[in-house]
Amino acid sequence: MSLFHQIALSCLPGIGSVLARNLLSFFGNEEEVFNAKRKHLSKVPGIGPKTRELIINHKVFKFAEVELEFIEKYKIKPYFLTDLDYPKRLKNCADAPILLYFKGNADLNSNKIISVVGTRNATDYGKDICKNLMADLKVHNPLIVSGLAYGIDFAAHKEAHKLGIPSIGVLGHGLDRIYPAQHRAMAEKMLECGGLLTEFMSGTIPDRENFPKRNRIIAGLCDVTIVVEASIKGGALITAELANSYNRDVFAFPGRLNDEFSLGCNHLIKTNRANLITKSADIEYIMGWSSEVGKVQKPQLSLPINLTDDEKIISNVLTNHGSLAFDDLSYLTSFQQSKLVHILLGMEIQGVLISLPGKVYRLV
The missing domain is CATH 1.10.150.20 (5' to 3' exonuclease, C-terminal subdomain)
Structure with a gap:
């Protein structure tokens, strides 16, 4: 094309x-x-x-x-919606950009992709959370996604880079500039381990209305959105709401009741819009990741011979890939999500597969 x-x-x-x-x-x-x-x-x-x-x-x-x-x-990599290597998680979102511009070396279809968002006015509490979170998540070889903004975004990128974890900065402007300019050095480092991603053409300036659009990419690109610190209004809560609308898992670290930059996190938890977490082990358990680290694969049991054609497609995909998230199954099988839900439920009732925390499925 x-x-x-x-x-x-x-x-x-x-x-x-x-x-x-x-x-x-x-x-x-x-x-x-x-x-x-x-x-x-x-x-x-x-x-x-x-x-x-x-x-x-x-x-x-x-x-x-x-x-x-x-x-x-400038050797920019474009991803058009119909391209096979367009980010598959994002493609499942109805409002996904039809064209993305990427510079870097990260795999936008990595096995585990995590967005970390929060206030631009990060406290020492929030920065420490980012530091400890990155150190604990490193074992899973994730791709970290954030917005290269002040505060929690920058802390997440910085700690990821220190540990050699690739991170993606999703921008609210074209790739011909960096905003804020003070983060140019970090952006250049991310090109070596991660990258920069945007839907905006070169020449696009960082207008205020661009950042809510940017946030939908941060939410849609990932399996998990983690809110570290957030006020009751702002981009972090918008990203969390978008992630919920995309049927993605959202996590939030709680804070003290009267801290301005914990009010948003506490509100997400109180209204059941986010899972409460205090450490990475909470994420690993809910997402079904803890059992994957160092796990020796057991041979699969023989499957029932009375599977439908659609069920056989799913079982073959799971046989080849092990456990898979719902979005990955939808992408690999090309089934519409409404149809896939019905088939998975039937297979679970038959005892052919089990549903793990985090909307992950594997054969029995």
Whole structure:
């Protein structure tokens, strides 16, 4: 497919992630969107007369040319929604960006991906939590994701780098700049062990409205979102809410009742929007990770011969991969999530597989 047209589609005015998906689904590929006639555009769900005219009379090709040159010059890796290596966890989110720009060496489909978020006004308490958390999680070889902002974000990236844990900084602007500028040195280190990721083209400045959009990538890219310190309002709680909406696990460290930057964490726990944790072992237990470290795989028992074709697909995938999270199963089997829930329930009732904490499944 044409990267030029993929970039052009991503910057069409009035077209967000959801409408872009509708256009791709209707026309088959991004190039055909730009060849479409008015009468055909009118049939696409969500495309009204105003949006249709914006597509017909677009002037985005000149922007696509500039961005294509930037990508080639600075060796940026683009991930389009239909690419096989597009982050599979994020692809399952209905509002996932249709195009991502990445610079670095991390695997965005790593086995365990954890986002760490929190206040920009991190206290010593929050920084110590980040330090201890990274040290304890290192055994799982995770990929850490945060926003390269002041406070908890920076502390998470810093501690991960010290331990050789790859981390991804998700940006609210283009890859031609770093914001805040004081974090440039850390960003450069992350390119050697991790990377920088954004949905925004070069030239995009860090406007305020970009950061809530950035937060949905942080939430959708990961298996787990951990809130270390947070006030009652702010980006960390937005990220936690998004993670919940994506059916991801959310954890929060509690704090003292009257501490401003613990109010958000305590609220998440109180309203059952996050699991209370005090140490990494809590995460390992809930996610079913503790039994995986140093575990010797037992030979699989022979499966019942009366499995349906769909059940056989799932059993074969689990045989090859061991335990898998729900999102990974959905990706590897290509089953819609609603269908997969039904099949997994039936297999669990039959005693073919078991459900572990953290929405993880494995064969009996």
